[in-house]
Amino acid sequence: MAAVSNRRQAVLQRRHALLAKIASQREELAELGAYWQTPLHFADWTLGAVHFLRSHALLVAGLAGLALVKRRGARVVLNGVWRIWKAYHFFKEAAKKITAQL
Numbered sequence: 001m002a003a004v005s006n007r008r009q010a011v012l013q014r015r016h017a018l019l020a021k022i023a024s025q026r027e028e029l030a031e032l033g034a035y036w037q038t039p040l041h042f043a044d045w046t047l048g049a050v051h052f053l054r055s056h057a058l059l060v061a062g063l064a065g066l067a068l069v070k071r072r073g074a075r076v077v078l079n080g081v082w083r084i085w086k087a088y089h090f091f092k093e094a095a096k097k098i099t100a101q102l
Contacts, residue, residue: 069077
């Protein structure tokens with residue numbers, strides 16, 4: 001009977017030691033969580049913003065165009081767009097001629 005009581009006592013001591021270790025690990029984990037809470041919140045917010053911008057590309061392009069028009073004026077922006085359009089068609093036709101010669 002004494003052997004069982006000694007074994008039981010050893011198990012209880014081990015249990016108390018493990019519970020104390022668990023409590024200290026829990027406190028350490030809570031401190032780490034508090035330390036990382038702000039950076040992870042910012043990263044999560046940033047990923048949400050990127051997802052929104054990628055999902056609404058037309059809206060972003062429209063707002064960027066509006067900001068550009070407001071800053072430089074509509075005539076300057078339209079003139080730039082017209083030049084880009086002409087350059088695109090020029091290079092497209094030049095590429096067709098070059099590939100036709102090959």
